[in-house]
Amino acid sequence: MEEQESIMDKNFNLLLNMNSSISMNTKDIARLSAFTSLSKLDVIIYNLSLSNLFVFHIIKSKKMYALVKKNKKYHFQRLSDVINYSVDKKILLNLKKRHSEDIVRSLRLACSPDLLNACLIVAVTNNDLSLLIEYEKNHHSYIIDYANNLVMAKENYQELYQMKEVSRIDQATLYKINYLLTEGYFKILNPSYVLLFPNEILKDISKIEKWFENKFDTLGVHCNNNFWLGDDCDDLFLTDEDFQVEKISSTYHEIREFTMTPNLPNKHISFDEKMEKYIYHKRNEKVTFELLSDFIENPEIKKELLSLDRYGECHENSTALMFGFDTCSKKWLVNGQIKINEKDYFYHTWVEFEKQGEMLVIDYNSNIILRKEDYDRLTGAREINRTDFDTLESLIHLLDDFDLHFHPMIFGYFSQELKRDLEKNKFLIKQKETE
Numbered sequence: 001m002e003e004q005e006s007i008m009d010k011n012f013n014l015l016l017n018m019n020s021s022i023s024m025n026t027k028d029i030a031r032l033s034a035f036t037s038l039s040k041l042d043v044i045i046y047n048l049s050l051s052n053l054f055v056f057h058i059i060k061s062k063k064m065y066a067l068v069k070k071n072k073k074y075h076f077q078r079l080s081d082v083i084n085y086s087v088d089k090k091i092l093l094n095l096k097k098r099h100s101e102d103i104v105r106s107l108r109l110a111c112s113p114d115l116l117n118a119c120l121i122v123a124v125t126n127n128d129l130s131l132l133i134e135y136e137k138n139h140h141s142y143i144i145d146y147a148n149n150l151v152m153a154k155e156n157y158q159e160l161y162q163m164k165e166v167s168r169i170d171q172a173t174l175y176k177i178n179y180l181l182t183e184g185y186f187k188i189l190n191p192s193y194v195l196l197f198p199n200e201i202l203k204d205i206s207k208i209e210k211w212f213e214n215k216f217d218t219l220g221v222h223c224n225n226n227f228w229l230g231d232d233c234d235d236l237f238l239t240d241e242d243f244q245v246e247k248i249s250s251t252y253h254e255i256r257e258f259t260m261t262p263n264l265p266n267k268h269i270s271f272d273e274k275m276e277k278y279i280y281h282k283r284n285e286k287v288t289f290e291l292l293s294d295f296i297e298n299p300e301i302k303k304e305l306l307s308l309d310r311y312g313e314c315h316e317n318s319t320a321l322m323f324g325f326d327t328c329s330k331k332w333l334v335n336g337q338i339k340i341n342e343k344d345y346f347y348h349t350w351v352e353f354e355k356q357g358e359m360l361v362i363d364y365n366s367n368i369i370l371r372k373e374d375y376d377r378l379t380g381a382r383e384i385n386r387t388d389f390d391t392l393e394s395l396i397h398l399l400d401d402f403d404l405h406f407h408p409m410i411f412g413y414f415s416q417e418l419k420r421d422l423e424k425n426k427f428l429i430k431q432k433e434t435e
Helices: 002-017 027-035 040-049 086-092 095-100 102-110 154-161 171-182 191-196 198-205 223-229 250-258 299-305 314-324 372-379 389-402 408-413 415-424 427-434
Strands: 054-059 062-069 072-078 116-125 128-137 140-145 150-153 164-170 269-272 277-282 285-290 331-339 345-355 358-363 368-371 382-388
Touching: 072 154, 086 095, 086 102, 095 102, 102 116, 102 128, 102 171, 116 171, 116 191, 140 154, 150 154, 164 171, 164 191, 171 198, 191 198, 250 269, 250 277, 250 285, 250 372, 285 372, 314 331, 314 345, 314 358, 314 389, 314 408, 331 389, 331 408, 345 408, 358 372, 368 372, 382 389, 382 408, 382 415, 389 415, 389 427, 408 415
Parallel strands: none
Antiparallel strands: 054 062, 062 072, 072 150, 116 128, 116 164, 128 140, 140 150, 269 277, 277 285, 285 368, 331 345, 331 382, 345 358, 358 368
16 A cells, blocks of 8 residues: 555656656757747747748648658647637746646646547656647647647657657546536645546545446436536636636627617617618628517517526527527527637527528527528537427427426437437336326
């Protein structure tokens, strides 16, 4: 037991020391670390003076660099050039700060919906212990090295940094780790220890908090989905700085504010009598839209749509729209995520329908009807589940037959699964009837 504890302590100290360690095993790696700390202007000057070290490329208007070593080019991007988070842009260009905040910022980034199939990796790189993020893009794996302000294809990173993976933590497990750091009986304040031994710690804690061990909750929903769709899933590993950002895009913010007071003049929004639509026009941005409230006859609902009362129940209201909005034949209930600021999403439900060959979106919370391509662009909308009207209607009848009630959010996000399972177990209804 004493030997085991000494090994754990040794690994723990290694992880703590990673904040201040910079891989300097080779001059190339050291120069690369210094290069990723430069301002954009200094990058240009540095690149011109050291053309034999870095090759500068322009690929689809995005800056791409290459470290040349033994006649091989290791292409990479600086994370600060491609990340959308203003908090991280400032940190990443400060060599000392990005090392000191590596753990908390990597944890935050690893939970971002912006990254496909992301996971956190504890790895040995050039004899240092590092915290990395792996994600997928265009069917290829990439590594984000926050401490080195680096994004690189995984195979190149492994070769250049001699990467050896120690442990891998998926996003569902990160949600559990976040719980340990903020709630429960344990409140482990330092994430380093949990990152070194996540499986062992979670296994021990599950003996006390049983839901850590159970795969399904009392309603039959997989417990991992509670972390994906729970009330706190958008607040993972946040710092005070993360709240000091623009809530949503200025264009959509202005349009959404207008939809509460459409009778007041707005210098960027006007009504086109010929099109019978509103037009937002500012610089090169042009968006046409309609107000949902203009198509609603019920005075109470119309009043709600033109006030702050429209917020907070998007799942219920969008489901109701599927049955109450009859101006279209093909329509879908869409459950997904939209951005609330430059880095965070929240779970949201809206309605999509087809009209004259064009896909349109109805967003109850914003009292708006607009083209899907504009909605996706302005809100960063990401679809998780889509349910057509016939499936929705069939599911409601099945739930009524079984006398079951689900929260509208669960009802929408798992509509296909619920319908399949209820149809599979229809014999239970017949058994009750015969009894």
